[in-house]
Amino acid sequence: MSANGKTLQEIYRQPDVWTKCLHLLQTLDIDALVRDRQPSRTEWVFVGCGTSYYLAQAAAASFTLLTGRLARALPASELLLFPALALPSLDVFPVLISRSGYTSEILAAAEILTRKKIEFLALTCDGNELAESTGRVLQLPVKEESTVMTASFTSMLLAMQFLAAKLAGKEDFLAALGRLPATVEALLGKYGTQIEAFAKHRFEDVAVLGQGALYPVASEVALKVMESSSSYAQFFHTLEFRHGPKSIIDDRALVIGLISDASAAQEIKVLGEMKELGARTIAVVNRATPEAREAADLLVALDSPLPSLALLVAYVVWGQLLGSYVGLSKGLNPDEPLNLTRVVTF
Numbered sequence: 001m002s003a004n005g006k007t008l009q010e011i012y013r014q015p016d017v018w019t020k021c022l023h024l025l026q027t028l029d030i031d032a033l034v035r036d037r038q039p040s041r042t043e044w045v046f047v048g049c050g051t052s053y054y055l056a057q058a059a060a061a062s063f064t065l066l067t068g069r070l071a072r073a074l075p076a077s078e079l080l081l082f083p084a085l086a087l088p089s090l091d092v093f094p095v096l097i098s099r100s101g102y103t104s105e106i107l108a109a110a111e112i113l114t115r116k117k118i119e120f121l122a123l124t125c126d127g128n129e130l131a132e133s134t135g136r137v138l139q140l141p142v143k144e145e146s147t148v149m150t151a152s153f154t155s156m157l158l159a160m161q162f163l164a165a166k167l168a169g170k171e172d173f174l175a176a177l178g179r180l181p182a183t184v185e186a187l188l189g190k191y192g193t194q195i196e197a198f199a200k201h202r203f204e205d206v207a208v209l210g211q212g213a214l215y216p217v218a219s220e221v222a223l224k225v226m227e228s229s230s231s232y233a234q235f236f237h238t239l240e241f242r243h244g245p246k247s248i249i250d251d252r253a254l255v256i257g258l259i260s261d262a263s264a265a266q267e268i269k270v271l272g273e274m275k276e277l278g279a280r281t282i283a284v285v286n287r288a289t290p291e292a293r294e295a296a297d298l299l300v301a302l303d304s305p306l307p308s309l310a311l312l313v314a315y316v317v318w319g320q321l322l323g324s325y326v327g328l329s330k331g332l333n334p335d336e337p338l339n340l341t342r343v344v345t346f
Contacts, residue, residue, distance in 0.1 A: 007146040007228065007334040011320045012188055015181035017151045018158055018313070021140050022178060025162045033121060033136050037093035039069040039167060045087070046073045046160070048097035049105050051149040051223060056097055057216030058312055059160035065213065065309055066164040066173065073216075076105035079112060087118075094120040095160070099144070099152040101128030110134070123159065125152050138163075146335055148227045150320050153220060154313040161310070176310040183304055184314050191300050195318060198298045199325030201280060203254040206233035208319065209241055210258040211267060217312055218258050221319025228323030228334040238267045246274065253279040256322075257296075258315050261286050261308045271295040282322070284315050 037044075044063055046056035056073035063071035076096075079086045094113055098106040101124040110133040113120050122130045125142040142155045158177060165173040206225050210218030215237055222233040236245055238257060249255070257271040264285065272295035275281045283296035286304060293299055300318050302311060324334040 005324070005333070005335050007148060007150065008321075008324050010144055010146055011150045011317065011324065012192070014151045014154055014317065015185040015188070017142055017155055018181045021142065021155045021158060022162070022181075024141060025159055028138070028163075028166075030163070030166055033138060033163075034167065037119065039063060039067040039071070039164075043089070043092045044069075044071040045092045045094045046071065046097065047076050047079060047094050047106070047109055048073075049076050049103055051153050051220060052097040052099065052103075052106075052156075054216045054220040054223065055153055055157050055160075056095070057219070058157050058213060059095070059097075059164075061213040061216065062157075062161045062309060062312070063164045066161070066170055067168045076103075076109045079109045080105060083112065090116060090118055092118065094118065095123055096120055096130060097123045097156060098130050099125045099142075099149055099156075101126045101130035103130075106130060107133070123156055125156070148224065148323075148334070150224075154316060158313055161312070173307060173310060176306040179306060180310065180314065183302070183306065184317060187300070187302065187314070188317070191318065192321060194298060195300075195321045196325045198282070199322055200329045201254075202252070203231065203280070203326075204252040205248045206231055206254045206256070207241065207245065207248070208233060208235045208256045208258070209238040209267070209270065210235070210260075211238045211263055212260055213309055213312060214258045214260050214315060217315050218256075220316055221256060221258070221322075224316075224319050224323040225326065226323075228320075229327035229330060230332060231326060231330075238263075238270050241270060242273070246277065249274055249277040249279045251278040254282070255279045256282045256319065257284070259283055259285040259292065264289070265291070268292050268295050282318070284318055286311065
């Protein structure tokens with residue numbers, strides 16, 4: 001595998017980063033973070049921008065499924081511009097997410113919540129102003145030099161899944177999260193070079209498909225392709241792609257299917273249909289069925305006994321790699337994506 005450049009190195013190092021984060025999380029003082037804001041008593045609302053917003057969506061889905069209590073996700077801009085719609089009730093526990101801790105919209109959201117006397121949790125890697133704005137802080141030991149978020153996304157999502165499982169008393173799920181680093185480490189050695197070779201094809205349209213908790217992961221995969229390779233990518237619920245969007249399909253299109261265990265048969269049919277229409281296809285699946293192999297030009301099989309929800313971060317890694325390798329194939333530098341900075345401020 002080729003891992004030149006900061007971004008690629010940080011993608012390949014993620015299993016080690018997750019192990020460090022899991023060690024920290026096992027020492028976490030849940031009572032100090034949550035206190036009177038248990039999901040059984042109040043609604044959790046996850047707030048972020050860009051990649052952190054897709055993280056918020058995946059975290060909300062994980063909380064809902066693990067705790068049995070509805071959680072929501074919001075882009076910070078909605079809280080700033082339409083607060084009455086974003087927070088119709090003040091009986092909420094927001095989780096503000098920012099890798100850097102000084103994203104302008106997140107800090108503005110923190111100010112609004114402070115004025116409304118709404119306590120919130122800060123989820124961050126670097127800390128900075130966000131960590132100083134609240135007494136409830138979860139800061140992870142993730143240091144990224146690259147512009148695009150890779151290990152920070154997966155690690156903060158892992159942390160929110162860990163927290164949800166702790167609150168729900170799901171010890172089996174916590175044990176499954178502990179086995180993730182070794183699982184993905186082995187897969188990186190197997191599929192990294194295949195992704196690198198596949199990325200040398202030229203694509204004019206990229207569509208990333210996912211359902212359920214994998215839909216926000218599909219959103220993040222599409223964003224990584226855009227950020228790292230200056231390629232236009234879109235994301236859709238898998239079955240919704242049949243209802244109009246498939247009109248973009250021809251031999252210059254790439255369709256990536258993040259296939260869930262629960263609805264694999266239906267989702268693989270969609271991917272197979274797109275291949276028949278001329279698209280190149282990538283399928284990321286847990287189980288490599290004959291139907292999945294037939295529908296995919298490139299098949300990434302996780303082949304894991306872990307619960308599907310515990311595998312979310314294992315699905316996103318391949319999109320991170322694809323984006324970087326497509327960027328390199330176009331003569332770009334994924335470490336310096338066009339028009340982007342590490343932190344968005346205003």
